[in-house]
Each structure stands twice: as structure tokens, then as C-alpha cells.
Amino acid sequence: MEVRLQKYLADAGVASRRKAEEYILSGKVKVNGVTVTELGTKVDLKKDKVTFNDKIIKPQDDKIYIVLNKPQGYISAAKDQFDNLSVLHLIKDCKKRLFPVGRLDKDTTGILILTNDGDLVNKITHPKNEIEKTYIAKIWGKPTSSEMAQFMKGLIIDGEKTSPAKIKIIEEKGKFSVVEIKIHEGRNRQVKKMCEEINHKVVTLHRKSIGKLSADDLEVGKWRYITKKELISKIGL
């Protein structure tokens, strides 16, 4: 049976299909020893030998889903050029090749889902599915009602308007406020950029939930398996 190369990579747990396309275009994928940069390329599941960064990869039949309570100081990518510690170091006992669903910044804490199911990643991260993510942010100062109204209408960040978001003040702590923020998109550093846009820099950021799924029942740095059924029902897919 033949499948498209990006699906093969996603099924092998290398990355989501979209990310797999980037890997193909950047020349990290070989089929039978030859670098392939053509996205439509089909590969035979039985006959072809596919490598990613020169390591042989194979589609995995059993999909796994993990919820992690991410600590500060870990990046959510598998690696970067600075040798930062990756969240994958926290999940060493799980032998599968996993990738995180969406990103949390190195200094952001809270729920992160990891899986080897590339198709599900696409569904969770696709803005059309509008999965709500709730963050608790400690920010400088106290947002005024007009700043909060701007935030809720949507703000221009990186030249593009965000969709409407929610913000409410939970606590005032001297020079800081603790706010609860709800967004549906997952743009790069979105919460921090939105808060900066209304002149309240983020001091700390915690992701409390994705849909109704939270990791606050886990100690910081700990993880647990979750079934696909529970995952789907809690995040409201």
C-alpha cells in the first residue's frame, strides 16, 4: 500500500503532517537513500526505506497520548540549536517517538499534550476546531476596562488580527495582576504578545487547560497516559 510521504512521517510519530511537510522541504527525509523534497511523493509501506535525519522510521500502529504538567526551563521542541532541555527528557520511560501538540515557551508551565498520532495533532491545532485554551498570567499593572475590551475584540499581533479572546482579573497583587485568559488560536507567543499589546508585560504564564483537560492534578514535571477517547471528549473535538 502506498501513502504520501508526509502521512508516512506523521504515522511514524515524527511530527504532525504540516511539520512533516517542512521537514521534507528542508531535505531531512530520504526514501531509499535519496533525499526527497517533493511533497506529493508516495511511498510503499512495505518496500520503501524512509529515513528522517538519517534514522530509519516506520509507521507505528499503536498510538499513545500523554498529558504532561510542564515545568519551567524546558522547551517543547525536540531540540534546538542552544542545547536546551526538551520536555521529551521528562518522558524518557516512554519508548515511543513523541511530539508535542502545539508549543509552550521555555518559561511557560502547565498542560502539554504529547502523542505519536500526527492526524490528531492536526485536528487539535487547527484553528477551525476552536479548542479553547485557558491561561493564568501574572502581568505587570492592572488592565483597565478599555484595555480589556480591546483584548476581547482581538488585537493586531505580527501584522494580523487575533480572534476575539477573553480576559478577566482574578487577583490584584501590588504592582501585578493575575488574569485568566482564554484563546482559541495557538500563534507563537500569542498570550505574551497580546498582553504586551495592551501594555501589560507577562511575568509568569501557566496553561491551566485545553478544553476541559488540565494537568493540575499532576505534580510539576510528571505525566500520565490518557486514552484517545478521554482526550477527545475532554478537549471537545
Ligand code: URA
Ligand atoms: N502564549 C505565549 O505567549 N506563550 C506560551 O507558552 C503559550 C501561549
